[in-house]
Amino acid sequence: MAPSARLTPMDATFLYLERPVQRLHVGSLTFLDGPVRFDDFTALTVERLAQLPRYAQRPVRPVLDWMLPSWQDVPRFDPRRHIRHVGVPPPGGDAELHALVDELIAAPLDPDSPLWETYLIDGLADGRAAILNKVHHCMIDGVSGAQILELLTDPAAGSGADQGPPPMPKGHGATGARPWSARAAVEAMSTAVRWALEPPSPLPFNASISADRRFRWANLSLERILGVRGAIGCKVNDVVLAVIAGALRRWLATHAVKTDGLRVRAMVPVSMRTASDHLTLGNVVSAMFPLLPVDIDDPLDRLHKVAAQMDELKERGQAHAMGLMLALGGAIPAPVGALLGRMLPSWPMLSVVCTNVPGPREPRFILGRRIVGMHPVVPLFEGLGLGFAILSYADQISIGVTADPKLVPDADSIASALEEELDRVVVATGLETPPVPRPVTAVPRVADLMTTTMHTIGSTTSLGDAWGVMKRCRIRHLPVVDDLGRPIGLITQRDLLRAAPSSVGEPDEATRLRRLGWLTAHELMETHLSVATPDELAGSAGQRMLSAKIGCLPVVDDAGRLVGIVTEEDFLRWATTHMGQSKASQAA
Numbered sequence: 401m402a403p404s405a406r407l408t409p410m411d412a413t414f415l416y417l418e419r420p421v422q423r424l425h426v427g428s429l430t431f432l433d434g435p436v437r438f439d440d441f442t443a444l445t446v447e448r449l450a451q452l453p454r455y456a457q458r459p460v461r462p463v464l465d466w467m468l469p470s471w472q473d474v475p476r477f478d479p480r481r482h483i484r485h486v487g488v489p490p491p492g493g494d495a496e497l498h499a500l501v502d503e504l505i506a507a508p509l510d511p512d513s514p515l516w517e518t519y520l521i522d523g524l525a526d527g528r529a530a531i532l533n534k535v536h537h538c539m540i541d542g543v544s545g546a547q548i549l550e551l552l553t554d555p556a557a558g559s560g561a562d563q564g565p566p567p568m569p570k571g572h573g574a575t576g577a578r579p580w581s582a583r584a585a586v587e588a589m590s591t592a593v594r595w596a597l598e599p600p601s602p603l604p605f606n607a608s609i610s611a612d613r614r615f616r617w618a619n620l621s622l623e624r625i626l627g628v629r630g631a632i633g634c635k636v637n638d639v640v641l642a643v644i645a646g647a648l649r650r651w652l653a654t655h656a657v658k659t660d661g662l663r664v665r666a667m668v669p670v671s672m673r674t675a676s677d678h679l680t681l682g683n684v685v686s687a688m689f690p691l692l693p694v695d696i697d698d699p700l701d702r703l704h705k706v707a708a709q710m711d712e713l714k715e716r717g718q719a720h721a722m723g724l725m726l727a728l729g730g731a732i733p734a735p736v737g738a739l740l741g742r743m744l745p746s747w748p749m750l751s752v753v754c755t756n757v758p759g760p761r762e763p764r765f766i767l768g769r770r771i772v773g774m775h776p777v778v779p780l781f782e783g784l785g786l787g788f789a790i791l792s793y794a795d796q797i798s799i800g801v802t803a804d805p806k807l808v809p810d811a812d813s814i815a816s817a818l819e820e821e822l823d824r825v826v827v828a829t830g831l832e833t834p835p836v837p838r839p840v841t842a843v844p845r846v847a848d849l850m851t852t853t854m855h856t857i858g859s860t861t862s863l864g865d866a867w868g869v870m871k872r873c874r875i876r877h878l879p880v881v882d883d884l885g886r887p888i889g890l891i892t893q894r895d896l897l898r899a900a901p902s903s904v905g906e907p908d909e910a911t912r913l914r915r916l917g918w919l920t921a922h923e924l925m926e927t928h929l930s931v932a933t934p935d936e937l938a939g940s941a942g943q944r945m946l947s948a949k950i951g952c953l954p955v956v957d958d959a960g961r962l963v964g965i966v967t968e969e970d971f972l973r974w975a976t977t978h979m980g981q982s983k984a985s986q987a988a
Contacts, residue, residue, distance in 0.1 A: 406468045407459055407538060410683045414537040415459055415469060419782070421611045423508050425515070426545060427534040427777035428791070429501060429615070429800075432769040435529045438485045440767050441520050446479050448552050454681050455479065458514050459538055474514060482516060487523035491959070495885070497524060498616070504532055505777060505802075506613040515539055529769070537779060541683040542757035543671045545776075546791065553764035553771060587716050591689070600665040600751045604655055605785035605807040613802060614811040617775040618818035620797045624826050631829045632700075634707035637756050639825065640790050640797065641666070641710070642703040644754055645692040646821035651814050652694060655872060664692040664751045670719040671757075686719045689750070699824040753778060756790040763794050776800045786814075810873060812853045846941050847934035849974045850955045850964035856881045859888065859922040866921055867896055877952040877967060880925045885961040887954040889925030899924055931956050932966060942971055 407415065414424050449455045456479070457471040486504075489496045500521065509515045515536035522529050535545060600606075620643075628639050645664070652659055666689065673684045690709045696702040713719075755778055764771045775798045776789035785807035789800040799818050803811040826832050855869055856879045866878055870893055880889035899919065932941045932953040941953055945968070955964035 405470050405472075407471065408682055409468065410685075411538045412459075412468050414683070415461070416465075417781070418536075420508075421609050422780070422782055423506070423611070424537045424779045425509055425534045426537050426540065426542070426779060426789075427505065427532065428545070428549065429617070429773075429775045429777065430531040430533070430549070430766075430771055431773040432529045432531070432766060433772050434527060434769050435522055436520070436767045436769055438520055441531075442480055442483045444767060445483055445518060445552060449479060451551065452548070452681070454539060455514055455516060458512065477514065479514075482514065483518045483520070485520050485522075488521060489523070491957075492523045492525035495963075497521075497530070498614075501530075501532060502612075502614055505534070505615050506611060509534065509536055528772070531766070534777075537683070540681055541671070541685050542669065542755050542776070542789070543673055543684075544681055546757050546759045547678060549774070550760055550764065553760070553766050555762060556765060587718055591718060598663065599749060601662045603652070603662075603664065603751055604657065605804070606751060606783055607785060607807055609780055609782055609785045609804045610806045612805050613780070614805045614808070615775075615777055616801045616803075616811045616815040618799045618801070618815045619773065620799065620819065620822050622792060622795050622797050624822065624831070625797060627831045628703070628825055628829050631831060632703060632707065634703065635710065636792075636797075637668075637790075638707040638710055639703065640756060640799065641668070641690065641692065641754060642699070642706045643818055643821045643825060644788055644799070645694050645696075645702055645706065646699060646824065647814055647817035648692060648752070649694040649697070650817040650821070651808075651810075654810075654813070654874060656874075659695045662694055664694050665689055665749065666692050666752050666754045667750050669753075669755045672719075688713045688718045692752075699821065699828045703825060750784060753781075753784060753787040754790070755788070757792075759791045759793040761792075761794070774798060778802050780804055809855060809869065810853065816853070844938040844974065845934065846932045846936045846938050846953075846955055846966055847964075849938050849970045850932075850934065850966040851970060852964045854879065854962065854965055856962065857891075857921055858882075859920065859925070861921045863891075863896060863899065863919045863921065863924060866891055870896070877965065879954050879962055879965065880921050881962055886959075887929060887931065887956065887962045889921065889927045890929055890952070890954065891921055891925050892951065895924055895926070929954060933957070934963065938966075938971070938974075941966060945971075 418424050454471065456477045457473055459469045460472045461469045486500065488500055504519060509517060515538065517534045519532040520529065521532060524530065533549075535548075540548065625636055625639050628634075629636050632639075644666075648664065649659055652662070668688045668690060669685045670687055671684065672686050673680075677684055688710070690706065690713060693702050693705040693709075696705060755776075757776065759774055771793070773796065774791055774793040776791040777800055778787040778789035780787055780802055785804035787802045789802070791798050791800070799815075801811050801814050801818075803814070805811070808814070827834050855873050855875060857866055857869065859880055859882070861880075870876065870878060876893040878891045879887045880891060882888050930944055930948060930950065930953060932944075932955045934955055934957070945951070945953060952965055952967040954962055955966055957963045
């Protein structure tokens with residue numbers, strides 16, 4: 401068999417590492433500004449992918465992995481079977497879209513078929529369409545994935561049929577090894593020693609992962625990031641890493657993790673592709689491993705720290721050094737490499753993955769519809785329950801957050817923190833003044849106060865697990881919902897404390913509440929609920945809370961589904977903010 405039909409050692413490693421809870425496909429979620437016909441979308445995708453023979457092949461592992469797997473054509477392969485049409489359940493909002501995308505991302509690829517899938521998603525309430533692409537990491541890396549996105553799209557708003565695809569390269573495999581210097585060998589050895597002597601700090605998301613996934617994203621302005629880069633004299637990647645470090649600092653603080661002295665080691669993949677590698681598939685990457693300064697609160701100090709460290713790693717040639725280590729790893733006999741892939745239990749030397757890929761610089765179109773957002777998906781590895789993928793597109797930079805909900809139940813808060821941390825950096829740089837608080841609403845409604853990022857449980861959830869959610873998320877009210885997302889009960893921290901054994905016999909609160917594990921939410925929850933609607937006057941909702949002496953109101957839509965929660969704290973926060981505005985107005 402020709403050598404070009406074999407997977408490279410690095411590509412084979414991603415295949416070996418595939419496990420039931422470790423699905424190693426990468427992907428992207430792309431939004432269009434309007435709907436497209438599924439038949440037209442299928443025809444266009446089939447036409448463009450016909451230029452890539454690898455998309456009609458699957459990797460086949462030999463018996464006992466005695467040699468590297470090979471790419472083999474799938475007989476009678478029909479790419480249309482890999483292009484699916486799904487709809488977001490009504491009413492087609494963010495919650496329904498997130499649930500659908502999370503389910504699709506978590507699902508494995510069929511190992512007996514080419515390892516890719518594409519979903520056209522419609523039914524979104526705002527009239528847009530979405531496209532979810534999934535491709536196994538043994539086929540592509542981040543840069544080749546971005547190049548394939550360009551192949552599948554058009555640079556102008558045409559029908560797609562009159563837009564020819566980019567010219568194809570002469571080959572379809574990854575390029576060969578690059579030359580390495582003695583300096584790279586020394587740096588590789590010193591990096592390995594530092595890893596052994598200075599392991600990262602254990603974090604809540606550095607634990608055994610489950611098969612579930614949550615995918616959220618933050619859309620950041622490329623213009624604002626470029627402004628920070630110019631003012632500080634650093635790289636765009638430095639700004640993004642500093643923003644991620646700030647978001648992690650916020651998340652750790654909300655989960656009662658002290659950040660002083662924490663060692664948070666990130667893996668930052670570095671593409672080793674050259675111009676001749678354009679649209680070649682496979683993985684041609686190395687990596688650098690900076691420590692994210694989550695212990696620094698000041699956004700500018702944090703950015704300077706990141707930039708200085710990245711400059712130092714580049715000066716030391718760490719990316720080339722890691723390329724040497726990977727090349728040496730490729731010399732390991734195939735059976736040994738496959739065995740290591742099956743045996744490696746976790747990634748104890750890393751905390752998180754932060755992969756940054758440049759995407760299309762100009763707006764792209766599919767069947768005449770403008771792409772209004774591209775959001776990258778990174779896989780999770782055992783021991784790494786949180787990952788960040790960064791992709792630039794036109795005037796945006798998207799940071800995709802992939803998380804294991806068992807370890808990171810509040811991925812939405814990380815996405816929000818990313819946007820807030822960029823605001824802090826921009827203001828601290830002096831490029832913008834602090835945002836002016838919203839003016840006082842003359843007649844505030846519940847929607848102006850309520851929290852939409854919620855944590856819920858089902859009726860069969862144990863009270864011990866309910867207590868765990870409250871403790872991790874630092875909340876005092878936990879709605880219980882049915883399969884349709886409608887509130888059927890409410891459990892409060894006070895309810896749990898009352899149900900726990902007496903503090904006389906067991907003074908430790910955590911121990912008392914752990915003994916609730918044999919009871920379920922159904923046995924304790926309050927089922928007679930007072931609820932609010934988003935359009936209800938906030939004063940009316942607050943008066944009901946005072947009269948009934950309750951601390952929260954679930955907020956439901958017209959179909960009775962939970963869309964938010966308003967608590968005493970929300971009222972206090974709103975009042976404090978607007979009293980501060982009134983004071984500033986009087987002073988002016």
